[in-house]
Amino acid sequence: MASRPNPHIDSRFKTTIWQLLDTEQYRSALFFAERYFCRDGDNHEARHLYSTALLKNGQTQSALHLVNLAEEEQCQECVEIYAKCCSTLGRFRAAREALERIVTDPTPVASSSSSIRPPIAIADESVFYCRAGVMAAKGNQPERAISNFEKALNLNPLLWEAFEGLCSLGSFPNIDEVFADRTLTKDGSKDDLTNSTTGVERKPSPLPMATGMGFFTPAATNDVNQIRNFDQQSQPFRLNPESSDSIQSGFGFSVENSMTTRIGSNFRGLGVSGPTIPNLGLIANSRTMSSVDEMGPAPKKHRTASLAPIKANGDKGKQTMNTGVTQKPPPRAGQPDANTTRRSTRLLSSGVGGKEQTRTVKHPPTRDRSRRPNARTRSRSHGSDNEDMLSPDTAHSPPTSSMHSPQSEGSPGPSTHAAQRAAEAMEWEAADKYIFHLLRSHAIAYQHMARYSCKEVIEAVENLTPDMQKSTSILSLVGRAYYEMVDYQKAEAAFKAARTIDPYRVWDMEIYSTLLWHLQKNVKLSFLGQELVSIDPQAPQAWIAIGNCFSLQKERSQALTCFRKASNLDPTCAYAYTLSGHESLEEDIDTAIGFFRTAIRADPRHYNAWYGLGTCYLRMSKLRQAEYHYRRASEIHPHNAVLKGCMAMAMERRGQREEAYQLYEEAVRLAPDNPLVRYRRAKILISMKRYDDALEDLLRLRDIAPEESNVVFQLAKVYRLMGSAVQSALQLATARDMSPKSLGKIKRLVETSQDEDGARDGEMDEG
Known part of the structure; x- marks a missing residue:
């Protein structure tokens, strides 16, 4: 993957991912981390964040695979994450050896783009709404789940898990409104939030920060209207093993079907807190950003306690004359001088004449705040670094107010600062536009998949950039889309490509195993099941694959045992109950009905369970009930031809021949x-x-x-x-x-x- 360095986009990615990890929004963090890694796979920091997100999501083997590099390619953080993964897997000897290598290695490989870790984010209202939505969905309360997910997404559009939750429940938000182009503030909140100092009520910022001193830092708004376009060319989605840019399959993904499956088999189992970086995209600051923040720290000078405070505008050119001697106007009458000279017992060293002079200055321990320094004191204290560079004329020039001092040659003028600030703002807005464009383009594909609009899924994937098309989640999404279209050959190619990139992926492998069941590929299915069990024996997807293998061999009792094991590991796994129902259908219809009903309680939008119930009632000659359940399944998956055919068959048996024929035509x-x-x-x-x-x-x-x-x-x-x-x-x-x-x-x-x-x-x- 080619690296395209852009510090502003990278900062947006890094800060967003850390915020989501800190607030335990691991699914959302994984979404951004995978996109970041696909964009710049050579970036060690992107690799670290992606592996950390995988580890937090329970995909330990995949996280280990990412950081298990050659020893000369590993940086210190790679080794540290490697040790964490080994510890989670119970490989304590390997973890100990890795940690000892960190301590004993005198020259660790530095990360290719290391930066200071942003302040720890604190969970706020949007995070709690998202968590409540997840709990409500698992507790079979879809209305409450939808309400909580909508509130979370409205407060913080970066919570990808809330969007996925809405789609899984059949509630499809307006993507253009939710992920509209906007400028993010320093804490990641939306730009329409009003500052509390204006007197207008302010919504809570999505992810407030905690600094090292334990204070919450308020968000700073960034209102900029013009956004610079970025150059991202979309390419058609292809999987070609002969090309260096591709992984699998010698054909292009298209939307036509080639169904060669047997009749009636279409539906089976259908860190550490550190200082704040001013320009990190979503970090909250306790003050507005000045030009000093943008230009970096000023050159360090030796100074005494009598130095005048730097003004907030950060204009260094207005603080010194061209002589290098700091001057300031005398204080007004009755106004205390805040910059009273205090000469302590410290040692002062200067480079006059190339020699060091040590002066011991004695003063009372108390500080006289009413005493005014004279011009000579100010001259000596400020000019100790520059006396060897002063000419006689400039050394005794009259004091001039800093308001009228000319700009030095090395300091940019006010117009230069304004131009730099404008350019910086444009860079940040371009980064914001990139992030929200990325969200929109992926949300379109995922929403089409939730609607089972499979042709539109393929079209949406083709509009992604080539690096995003080759992510494992997108390849698995393409595999699911072709599977639902009953185009099993292309679906298999997509799943194989995903497993080539991540051979330890467990998610979505239950669909892949059912795909191999339809293709009657017994050896591949057996190998997949054994691999998944060795990767994670506690994953329900692994036991579903083993169950499908037994089912293909006509060993129904063994298959039911494996499906029961999967449902015990995850009681919300509707697919395990559905497959149990299909296995029981030939022998005990009542038992099959019980399994299908349990699957619907676990996931009301699991259309395969509705189809299974319709098949049970059709075999029992309960035609009205069969038609009802087929219709419910077709409402969830309106693009499935088999469901419409089954519904038409029930109507035909009831004597509604003309209505049935219209459904067959459709x-x-x-x-x-x-x-x-x-x-x-x-x-x-x-x-x-x-x-x-x-x-x-x-x-x-x-x-x-x-x-x-x-x-x-x-x-x-x-x-x-x-x-x-x-x-x-x-x-x-x-x-x-x-x-x-x-x-x-x-x-x-x-x-x-x-x-x-x-x-x-x-x-x-x-x-």
Whole structure:
């Protein structure tokens, strides 16, 4: 990954991530840390933050993989995080060796871009709302969860976990409003917050800071209207193993489907606190930023206690004359002089004539604040560093007020400072624009996935920059999208690419295991399950993968044991209950109904559980209940053709033939190559005596699934009804060869008359 250094964007990333880590918003911190690392993978600080966020999220092996570099490439912090990961995994010997190496190594490799760690952030109102939303979602209180997530996101749009929570609950906020371009203040709050000194009520800032002295520092607003554009070119999303820029697959991701799965199998298991850096993006300061902050500290000079205080505007050019002697106007009458000379018993050294002179000055211990220093005292105390550079004329020049002193050649003038401040403001606003553009572009993809708008997910990913497209979370998102589109080949390529980047990733691997189940890849599925258990035996995704492996081998009792283990590890894992229901469906429908209902209680938007309940009621001939549950599943996933086909099948059995046909038409439009919905439409066309249309569907189905005997049987039936006895006999012979067990049904079809055949609905078809 190419490094594109930009100190302002990097500061925004670092401060935001540290704030989220400090307030225990680990999911949000991981989102920004992964984006930061994808943007600049050669930056050690980005690597440290990403591995720390992974560690906090329980992905210890992935965090260890990031910092497990060659010894000559590791910096001290890499070794420290490595030791933490080893300690978490129980590898205490490796942790001890790493810590000893830190102590004994005389020349540790420095980080490539080290900076002072920002002040520790304090959890505020937005953080508590986000936590309350998480708890409400887990406690099956979706309305309270939505309310809390909305409040959290309104107070702090950087809380990515709140946005994800809303999408998972089916509440989709307006992305353009939530992540609109805005200027962040020093503490990360929005620019529309009003300062308390204006008399207008101020909203609480999202992430207040605690300084080293234990005080909370107020936020400083930064109102700038113009934002500089940044140059980020989007590239199409591709996975190409032959290219150096790609990882997997020799094809480009497109939105067309290529469904070759068997009919009826589409739905199974569907730090330390330090000083504040003035220009760190989100850090709160106790004062407004001055030009001194921007230009850095002034050159250090030896000075006594009689030095005049530096004015707040930081204009060094107005404090000294061109002679180097500090002058100031006499105090007004009745006004105490705050800069009274105090000569203590310290040793003063000066470089006059290249020799050091030591003067011992004795004074009473008490300080006379009413005493005024004379001009000679001021001259000697301020000019001790510069006496060797003064000419006789300049040394005795009359005192001049600093208000009228000319600018020295080495100090920038007021116009230069103004230009620097303006340029600095533009840089910060460009960083803010980059952050919110990043949030918007990723939020679009995630929201489309929550809506199951899978084609739009792929389009949104293609609009991301190439470095962001290759992040593991985005590749997993693409894999899920293709899986929901039943495009299993491309889904497998995306998941393989994600595991190439992070071979220890556990999240989303339950979907990958079900994908391998559909593809009937027993060896790969077995290897995946064993790998996941070795990575994290307490992860429910690992046991779901093992359960899928047993299910593929028709060992249902073992599969149910693994799914039960997954649900015990995570009682909110709806997918484990759903897979248990599918395994129980063939043997005990009542038990399967119980599993599906538990899954819906864990996640009301888990459409696969609604589909499972519909299938149970359809087998029990409870057609109204079946239609209701299929409809609920289709409302959650409106782009799924199989769900619409199942809903149409329930309506067809209830006698609503015309309504059912309209649903079949919609399903075929959504997935033209899906064999199940096209087969169902062909059957209803036969019952409606539209034989030409039915024949067209069946011929296309024969090309898609040539091994399916039901398709051949229906072809023989249509030819018989159309009066083509020769073609009908030929198709019946083919069906007999493909399925010898169907000989009795074929014989009954031959013995029936043409009218009776037209009134019956394919006995050979088993759904």
